[in-house]
Amino acid sequence: MGEFTHPLAKYFRDGIKYTTCPGCGNGIAAQSVLWGIEAMGGNIDEYAFVSGIGCSGWIPSPAFSADLLHVTHGRSLPVATGLKIALPHQKVVVFQGDGDLSAIGGNHFIHACRRNVDLTVVCINNGIYGMTGGQAAPTTPLNFKTSTTPLGNVERGFDLSALAMASGATFVARWTTWHAAQITNSFKKAVNHQGFAFLEIVSQCPVQYGKAAGMRNDPVAMLNNYKENSVPISAAAKLSEEEKRGKIIIGELFYDPSVPEFTAELARLKKEGQRGL
Numbered sequence: 001m002g003e004f005t006h007p008l009a010k011y012f013r014d015g016i017k018y019t020t021c022p023g024c025g026n027g028i029a030a031q032s033v034l035w036g037i038e039a040m041g042g043n044i045d046e047y048a049f050v051s052g053i054g055c056s057g058w059i060p061s062p063a064f065s066a067d068l069l070h071v072t073h074g075r076s077l078p079v080a081t082g083l084k085i086a087l088p089h090q091k092v093v094v095f096q097g098d099g100d101l102s103a104i105g106g107n108h109f110i111h112a113c114r115r116n117v118d119l120t121v122v123c124i125n126n127g128i129y130g131m132t133g134g135q136a137a138p139t140t141p142l143n144f145k146t147s148t149t150p151l152g153n154v155e156r157g158f159d160l161s162a163l164a165m166a167s168g169a170t171f172v173a174r175w176t177t178w179h180a181a182q183i184t185n186s187f188k189k190a191v192n193h194q195g196f197a198f199l200e201i202v203s204q205c206p207v208q209y210g211k212a213a214g215m216r217n218d219p220v221a222m223l224n225n226y227k228e229n230s231v232p233i234s235a236a237a238k239l240s241e242e243e244k245r246g247k248i249i250i251g252e253l254f255y256d257p258s259v260p261e262f263t264a265e266l267a268r269l270k271k272e273g274q275r276g277l
Contacts, residue, residue, distance in 0.1 A: 008034045011044055016063045020055065021130075023210075023219030025177040025203030029124055030059045032183035032201075033093070040188055047091045048083060052076040052105065054097035055131045055205075056124035074105030077112040080119050081262075088263045091120070091191055098125040098139040102158050106138070113167035113196050117262040120190045120197045125160060126205035134208035145212055161200050165254045170195035172254040176202040176226035179250065186252060194261045202226060202248055 011034050020026045037044055045067075049060035053073040061070040071079045080094045101109050101123050112119065128146060129135040135148040139160065143152040161174045171193040173186040183201060190197035204222035206215065215221045226248065233251035236244055 008038065010042075011037070011065055012063050013065045018063065019058065021205075021207045023204065023206040023217065023222075024055065025126065025201070025205070025219075026055060026059050026124065028177040028180055029056070029122065029183070029201050029203060030063075032180045033059075033122060033187050036184045036187035036191070039184065040191070047093055048087070049093050049095065050076045050080040050083065051095040052097070052100040054100045054129075055126070056095050056097040057100070059095045059124070060093075074100055074103070074108060076100065077105060077108040077119070077121070081112060081115070081117050084117055084119060084263055085266065088118075088267070092118070093191070094119055094121045096121065096123050097130075098123060098127065098158075098160060099129050099137040102138040102160060102163070110163070110167040113164050113169040113198070115262040116168060116170055116195045116259050118194055118196070118264075120187070120193075121199065122187070123160060123198065123200045124203045125200055126203045126209055127157070128205055128209045128212070130205040130208045134212065146208075161198065161249075161253055164196075164198040164200075168196070168259075169198045169254070170256045170259050171197035171252075172200075173198070173252045174200040174202065174248070175250050176223075176230055176248060177204060178223050178226040178230065182250075189252070193255075194257065194264070195259055 048067040049064055050069045051057040051061050052071055061068045069079055076094050076096050080092050084092045125139055127139045129137050133147050136146045136153050139157045140153050142156050145152055161172050164172050171190055175182045186199055190199050204219050206217050206219045210216045229247055230250045231247045233249055233253055236249045
């Protein structure tokens with residue numbers, strides 16, 4: 001038998017090796033997205049990737065064999081917005097972690113949603129700051145013990161998909177790393193949607209979150225937990241708030257193709273201005 005070559009290897013730069021922890025969900029997220037690109041024709045040159053600081057920032061950068069921008073903490077979305085304005089034909093995909101997106105990058109996030117910029121944001125939500133020591137993040141659950149909340153977290157965590165919808169995102173989906181095929185399908189829809197698309201992936205961090213949750217270095221237990229505690233949006237509609245507590249509501253949560261897209265509106269105004277001169 002010859003040497004096996006992974007079917008997605010063609011999308012990676014030669015010699016690049018990931019440095020993620022064993023059991024991290026980043027590999028599932030990366031492959032789910034790349035399988036989506038493969039299903040849509042496999043031309044990665046149509047895409048430009050932007051990522052920020054944190055574990056998830058290393059998913060595309062420097063591994064993907066594509067145009068990449070790896071930017072400062074929390075600033076992925078303004079950079080991606082500028083890129084989309086400059087190259088409106090390009091499919092711009094942003095990878096951010098929950099801390100990068102909703103803490104230092106929070107204002108950029110809500111305004112990118114509000115503007116309805118044609119970006120696809122893939123948010124890897126592991127509920128903690130995994131790369132820097134396991135500190136509490138804006139998504140860390142209430143009462144959860146972390147390195148910065150040893151007695152328990154007194155702050156309620158953000159529901160990122162709800163925040164995206166409230167801020168004006170026009171395509172919103174949430175899955176977990178247990179739902180790899182569903183991530184791929186939603187990514188394809190997100191990329192083809194003309195507007196701000198937010199794809200939240202609830203992902204395991206076996207080292208930091210797993211330690212605090214009693215599942216240290218046990219990604220299988222974390223994945224099984226996602227399987228058991230995920231509830232489709234259609235079923236969640238029939239549950240009380242008490243019944244939904246502690247559950248992960250999954251599915252394609254919101255879609256509105258009728259809202260004008262930001263860069264298209266800029267192009268329209270430019271043409272109208274030129275006609276008026």
